[in-house]
Every structure is written in C-alpha cells, then in structure tokens.
Amino acid sequence: MSGNQDAVPVPEPRVARFEQLAFGMFIHWGLYSQLGQGEWIQRTRRIPKEEYARLQTTFRADTFDARAIARTARRAGMGYITLTARHHDGFSLYDTRGLNRFDAVHSPAGRDLVAEFVEACRAEGILPVLYHTTLDWSREEYASDFGAYLDYLYKSVELLCTHYGPIGGLWFDGNWDRPNDDWRLDELYGMIRRLQPEALIVNNTGLGHRGELGHPEIDSVTYEQGRPKPMNRAGMKKYVAAEMCETMNDHWGIGSRDFMYKSLPHLIESLCACRKAGANYLLNVGPTAGGSIPKMQEAMLELMGDWLELNGRAIYDGRPSAVEGEGGDFALEGKDGKLYLFIHRLKIRGDSNVTVNGGGAGEKRFTGLHRPVSSIRWLDSGDLLEFQHEPSSGELRVVATGFPYGVNLVVRIAEVE
Incomplete structure (x- = not known):
C-alpha cells in the first residue's frame, strides 16, 4: 500500500468533539424501572405484552428532574448524556405524535420527557444523545411484516430529528437481533445526515461483536461491558471513534436488589483504560421508577468528578x-x-x-x-x-x-x- 493508503484519516469535527468529551452518562429508564429487575424484565419473566403494557398506567415520572440529572453529569466531569428515548419494550419517552399511544405523553406523566432532557442538557452545557432501539417487542409487524416495521422505525427516528433542535447523536441498539436482514440503513442514516448533519451515528454491535465496524456512516464503534482495544485506523476511508459502555452493577435498568456494584477504583481504571485506547467511557445509571438517580450511583458519580478535578487535563486532552x-x-x-x-x-x-x-x-x-x-x-x-x-x-x-x-x-x- 502507498503512504496515502496507510494514512490515518482526519476525524470529522463532530467526531473530534466527541472524543474530547471523553466521559458520558448512559441512562436506562422506562416502564421496566417500576419493576426494579432490569430493563429486560419483560422477556426474562415472560410477561405477556398486554400485562406489561399496563405499566404505562402507573408511569408518573414524578421524581424525574432532567436539569438535576444534567447537573449531576456535569459535576461528574461528563460532557454528554445518552438517554433511552425508546428501549426494546417499545415505550417512548418522547411524544410519538400519532404513531402510537405507547409513550410518556399518554401516561400519567403526561409530558414529553425527551424534550425536558434535551432542554436541560443544553442549559447545563451537556451534549444530548438519544438512544433508540431498533428491535421492538411491542410491534406485531416486527415479526410479521418487517418492511412495515422499518417504515415505523424510520418515522420514529425522524420525529427525534425534527422536533428537538440540534441533538448530539443517535445511539441505536438491536440490529444484532436480526443480523441477516436488510435494515435499510442507507435510508435511515441518510435521513439523519440530512436533518441532523452534526449528530453522531452509533449502532451498538453487542456483547459478542465488540469493536466491529459496521455501516460506513457509523461514527463510533461500541464496546459493551468490555474494555476497548486500540484501533488501527491506517488506511480507513473515514476516522471512526470508539466508546465503551458499562453498568455500575449488573443491570442497565434499575435492579432494586442488585448489590453487585463495581468499586470506585474499577470505574476510575475503566475510564483510564478507555483513554489509553483512545475511546470514550459511557457509564450507566438506572434511575428509580420515578426517574431519580439512586443515591449510591449519584455518590459514585460525585467521586468520579472529584478525581477528574485533579486529573481531567490528562483525560480530556490525552491521546x-x-x-x-x-x-x-x-x-x-x-x-x-x-x-x-x-x-x-x-x-x-x-x-x-x-x-x-x-x-x-x-x-x-x-x-x-x-x-x-x-x-x-x-x-x-x-x-x-x-x-x-x-x-x-x-x-x-x-x-x-x-x-x-x-x-x-x-x-x-x-x-x-
């Protein structure tokens, strides 16, 4: 290969800014939080869809304070937050505007929680990123008419791209559920590039395929629950970032009886290991049913912030x-x-x-x-x-x-x- 072919590409400005942020907060919160047994509880307990859907009638978000959460992230030294706008159960924290009624607006919360989240992030100088599932346990057509389902998914993401102003990115998760199907990613990602040209596009490759490159429009590879390896970007057509996401205990959504918390030294070492590989560290919190961060998790974040007050220059600037x-x-x-x-x-x-x-x-x-x-x-x-x-x-x-x-x-x- 020639020297030019071996060159490392220059990152797009949005990717360079993302790498500079270094440390972010992941939030897994939804209907499942009321059951306190993780975000996959509908599947792990085989809860019938109709029974699970009744959780919408008790979803109040009465302790969800988006501004307080954004302040907590900033106090922890985090530069961005990725929120589960819609997880695999199909319930949306945003106003689906007629696509369905399975959303926060049609629950006792009666609010567009994504709108509150985006506004709070901007007020605190935090980059808002929206997680969106690509698989959906609530939609019959996901199994019976995949083309119709992809139309629904496209319209859902289009809402996020058109009603909330500039957003920092879209973080997808679920394509691993149907790895051999055509997800029409050119169409989906093309729409995002047209409506949100500065938004990062991430699609989680899952536990079994950490660090794998996907579609050419992807801006960052993912390392779910595993420390990243340095990427060899020589000869790449595009500079792609890397991000590790990790839970504080063993669940993404709140596990009320999950006492298996990682130690603070583990979190500090994980952050450092990510930066050694040139990757970001996305650390998860699982809010309570009402929407507040549990005290244990909030305390860990405050201590991470204390450590970064002493060492942040090396973490944010270091390559x-x-x-x-x-x-x-x-x-x-x-x-x-x-x-x-x-x-x-x-x-x-x-x-x-x-x-x-x-x-x-x-x-x-x-x-x-x-x-x-x-x-x-x-x-x-x-x-x-x-x-x-x-x-x-x-x-x-x-x-x-x-x-x-x-x-x-x-x-x-x-x-x-």
Whole structure:
C-alpha cells in the first residue's frame, strides 16, 4: 500500500468533539424501572405484552428532574448524556405524535420527557444523545411484516430529528437481533445526515461483536461491558471513534436488589483504560421508577468528578501515545508537547503504625520517548519527581513517590514537559 493508503484519516469535527468529551452518562429508564429487575424484565419473566403494557398506567415520572440529572453529569466531569428515548419494550419517552399511544405523553406523566432532557442538557452545557432501539417487542409487524416495521422505525427516528433542535447523536441498539436482514440503513442514516448533519451515528454491535465496524456512516464503534482495544485506523476511508459502555452493577435498568456494584477504583481504571485506547467511557445509571438517580450511583458519580478535578487535563486532552509503560502503566500525548504518565498500584507512605500495604512506589520505566524532558511532576500536587532519561534509546525512568497519608488516587498521573 502507498503512504496515502496507510494514512490515518482526519476525524470529522463532530467526531473530534466527541472524543474530547471523553466521559458520558448512559441512562436506562422506562416502564421496566417500576419493576426494579432490569430493563429486560419483560422477556426474562415472560410477561405477556398486554400485562406489561399496563405499566404505562402507573408511569408518573414524578421524581424525574432532567436539569438535576444534567447537573449531576456535569459535576461528574461528563460532557454528554445518552438517554433511552425508546428501549426494546417499545415505550417512548418522547411524544410519538400519532404513531402510537405507547409513550410518556399518554401516561400519567403526561409530558414529553425527551424534550425536558434535551432542554436541560443544553442549559447545563451537556451534549444530548438519544438512544433508540431498533428491535421492538411491542410491534406485531416486527415479526410479521418487517418492511412495515422499518417504515415505523424510520418515522420514529425522524420525529427525534425534527422536533428537538440540534441533538448530539443517535445511539441505536438491536440490529444484532436480526443480523441477516436488510435494515435499510442507507435510508435511515441518510435521513439523519440530512436533518441532523452534526449528530453522531452509533449502532451498538453487542456483547459478542465488540469493536466491529459496521455501516460506513457509523461514527463510533461500541464496546459493551468490555474494555476497548486500540484501533488501527491506517488506511480507513473515514476516522471512526470508539466508546465503551458499562453498568455500575449488573443491570442497565434499575435492579432494586442488585448489590453487585463495581468499586470506585474499577470505574476510575475503566475510564483510564478507555483513554489509553483512545475511546470514550459511557457509564450507566438506572434511575428509580420515578426517574431519580439512586443515591449510591449519584455518590459514585460525585467521586468520579472529584478525581477528574485533579486529573481531567490528562483525560480530556490525552491521546494514545507510542510511549509505553510496564504492567498496567501507560502514557498519553497531551497538548503543547506534554506527555502524561498513568501509574497504577502506588501505595500510601507514612508512619508504620497507621499505614498498611506499603510499597508500590519506586522506579517506573517507560520506553519510546525520544524527545528531551525538562521536568516531571505529579498532576494532582505539582510535586517534582526525579527521573533519568536517555533520548537516544527512548528509555525514561521515573521515581514515583507513594501517596502521602490521607491520599490514594487509584491511578496517579505525572505530567512530563
């Protein structure tokens, strides 16, 4: 292949802006939230369609405060939110405007909740993205007349593209249910490009096909519940981003008895692992039946925000680097020639009477850094670090000091100048 064929394409501005956001909130909320057993409860419990549909009569959204949720996302350091405008059960949080009556407007909530969400995101400087199922358990024609169903799907997405002003993206999910059928994606995506030219187009490839490229109009590949791998974009016709989506426990929709929460260190390390691969991290919340974020999840988001207040520059600005660390350590390229070293497994240093599990500090080795280095300092404290560097070989050795007593950042970042 020629040099031009091996070149990495320049990302479209919408994709470049998306990568800069780095961290987003996923919201799974709908009728299923009233049952508190996850978003697939209709299928897992084999609830008859007519019985499940009666949940619409008790859907009140009485604690749903879109502005408060957008503020929570901003407090967490998130730049965008992806909301389930319609999930697989077919119930829409938006006004379907005559396409059906299975929506929030025709429930006791009596409101267009997507309109509230989009308005709140804009007010808080958050990019609104709309999740929309492509499969639908509520529509008979999904199984009996797929062409008619695709017409319905097209009209549904067209509503989102025409009644809510500029939106950040459409995040589809469900094509994996009928992998061998023609979903008429040229038509669907062409309509989005015409009506929402700045909107990202994402279509989740599911658990079994993480990171797979799809239709040429797709702007980002997906990694559902799995850490991403670096993408080789050399020779691609178009620059495609990557995004990992992950739950805080084991369910996307609220699981009232799901106590299997991931740890805060796991979430921090997942965010860092995503950025190592040049991917975004989309972290899910499952609101209550009324629409508020559970306290545990809100607390985790606040702590993520605290961590990003100290380290956000490296997360938002950092891009994958040829400089490599050892073990889990790695580097990201920053702006103005800076380099960020991500160092794991440091321990607390302090008096032996109160400090346990000491160690982890000491010399850390990185390779592939051939440009001169003038200083290295911790991003969180500004403390300078000792180092040895051989530009000719590219080897850098940094003496990483342990955390002072009272501090443990899980992953500590050093800024190289």
